Amino acid sequence: MPFPFIDNLRPLILASASPRRKDLLNQIRIPFRSEVSDVTEEDLCANPQNSACRLAVKKAKEVFINAGGSWILGADTIVAAPNGVPAKEVEDEGPLHILLGKPTDEAEAARMLRLLSGKSHMVVTGFCILEPTGGTAHLEAVTSMVRLKDLTDREIESYVATREPLGKAGGYAIQGIGSFMVSGISGSYTNIVGLPLYELIQALVKIGAIRGFPLSPD
Template identity: 45%
Template sequence: MGGSGRIVLASASPRRLELLASAGVEFDVFASDIPEEAMAGESPEDFSLRLARDKAVAAAARTEGRWFIGADTIVVCDGEIMGKPADEADAVRMLRKLSGVAHAVITAYAIYDKARDGLLCKAVATKVFFKPLRDEEIAAYVATGCPMDKAGAYAIQGGAAHMVARIDGSYTNVVGLPLCEVVEDLRKLGAL
């Protein structure tokens, strides 16, 4: 798509880029850099939805295009919102907390239609079950550096695949973009 009908992904995540491209969607990338801090009393889903919306709208204010897709992925375990770890010790803490238990991966996405000033926002949740992890497994994984830029300190499509016993829901949601839902909504809105 060209000109004002362009789709713009408001994310620098290589995983989101790969997922959207794999669906045959033509798009440009313009990452928006917004603070990712939860507000007092904000639920995990509302937090993720707000960030997705803010990313899409911020990108639309700074570049050309018509359709802007913002997304945010969080891991929620026992009520704790787990974003990207602050450091290696935080990554170890997160992985220990996830060890042997189920948790939710929530990816919210927002599609902003700049021409109509319209916004569609949704959140998709997937339940992920981790096997019990040994301390040496956690240490080896953290030493790879992979967990450092991932919500919940793991990537299901990468080095943590062997840690996931099963999932209930969308695999692409856990990777970072609920592809089925996003593509269907782009079609419904007339972007595809």
């Protein structure tokens, strides 16, 4: 028997407090409410796609404990920096990557920005959709590429002083002040912000969580 569709009476549960993800879901008018997950980013592994998916699943399943009976969306975004710096290097079947989550303070944000300055890096968002009974209906990792300009020490210090980097994967916000440093992207822009909307909508339709898209007004 198919599960009920997502609607205003049975909204999608977003397993995240991220304002960026909330904004993105509001843009496409998917009915939802958010439940905060306490999952941390301490268990990053060598593969950025696997890490992002693992964290997305953990977030969704943690929220399911208290919000079962609804479709649940978990997501996590990770920046995979290029090799060349000895700190936190991990091997991924060839090239070395440095996986960057969210900086915990201004010093860590500045370190991340110096690492990314003048280079291209991957932004990976993993997302997991749980059925109302808790089964995994969809799990996917989406990768985009971002290139940053060469940043001066003053630019890094000034940007970090805005405190925008805190709570942002890789230490910058492409949709905010941090846009000044982005010289180019390849792939999904919304994926870089925190949720790949094209892939998410395709998945919601495919698994029967929504009838189709755009959603019809109630």
